[in-house]
Amino acid sequence: MHQLPIHKIFVAGFAFATVHWKKILEISIIPVLISLPLLMSAPELIALAKQMFANKLSEPPIFLDNTGLYLALFFYGHLSLSINLYRLVVLGEQSVSILPVLEFAKIARFIGLTLLVGFVSMATLIMNNLLWLSLLISFLVVPITLNFVNIAIGNPIKYRWELSFPAQLNLFFLQVVVPMLIVLLFGSLSRMLALDIGVEWAARVLAFYWSSITLALCYQLITKESQSNT
Incomplete structure (x- = not known):
């Protein structure tokens, strides 16, 4: 793959969401409903997590009785919605x-790839607190995330994508930089204007839909060019 036109993917992403918003809403209903228990307790869990990372807890943290179940439901809802979004775009x-x-x-393969990408991307940040190193690792592994679409549509996992440097850089920008900037921008605005935390969460939801739709669009462009070259 020699190029991945960012401006065209931006336009295509917004156009797709505009045309298919009813279907996107439909496939989001159940994942959102089963994620609500965790989302409703999220402020308390986030505050507790911040205290843990800051080493401000004098005793072991006490989580809610059903935290494990809430996490499992949230993760399944996220996974299911991701798969359906990829399928919607491609199929x-x-x-x-x-x-x-x-x-x-399909669920097991998706979980395995999620854990692999998440561990590789976040391990350096957690262990060394080096954002630049975490971003570098994310850049190196971002082609692997195209396999989320492969799993969603029932194709085998592909280990080599043979992307050119500009194409990989643009994929990294669309999948990592843009979602991060969306969350940072809305998070900063909500704190500056003393807005509700819901604004930041809305930004996270927007970033999720954005990254899912654009990843599938990138997958289509990459696989189409690969097929035309064979």
């Missing part, structure tokens, strides 16, 4: 429904 509206993903093999 069309007929490939998804209001029901969440129930295919165990």
